[in-house]
Amino acid sequence: MRQLEKHIDRVQDHPDRNFIFRKLQQNVILKEMSEQQAAELEPHLMVFDCKKGDVLLHQGVYEMDQFFILDGILKRVVTNAEAKEMILRFAGRNDIETSYAAWRLKNQTPYSIVSVTKARIVKLPLPEWVNFVDKHPALKQTFEHEVTRVMSDIMAHTITLHLLHAPGRVHRFMRKHADLFECIPKKELASYLNISAETLSRLKHQGKI
8 A cells, every 4th residue: 555645735725626615515424514614614625636555544543534535436444463454345426434433532543544546535634624513513413423324334244244145245235335336446346345356257257246
């Protein structure tokens, strides 16, 4: 994985500012945001474009950001002491990525966040985001509900890795994440489903998925 070293611009100074804000208004969290709230949040927002493999957040750090995905796909991945990786989730357009729970508990980040494809991301420091939503209870409720939903999905996925056979795991992913299935590199998807890329290809060719 490559350390992120891209040039980062403030959204309010970016030549694509209006387009970026239209995209942000489609985000799962920000779509209910008022114009006044958007104006309050804008000075804190930074936008950057990243390539496949760029690391947005490293596992084991205390300095954290809140991410809003405009385009592309990110993955949440945990690495053990033997450098073995496990993908916990994928997040695509209009989704978020965060380490909010770890920040609240004053813990280190328990996972990394990495770009799976070329992506455009808007971010701000997590303390600034928390300060913002603390002043807007409806947005905070939406945000915390989404954080809880994501954690529940990760737990359900972990359980299905043990309970479902390979086709069942693929079918479940297709049912829950149809918008991502064709966009994720098959090697990454196979790793997430704990099957080989060859097995995934064989299932497809045999018409089982």
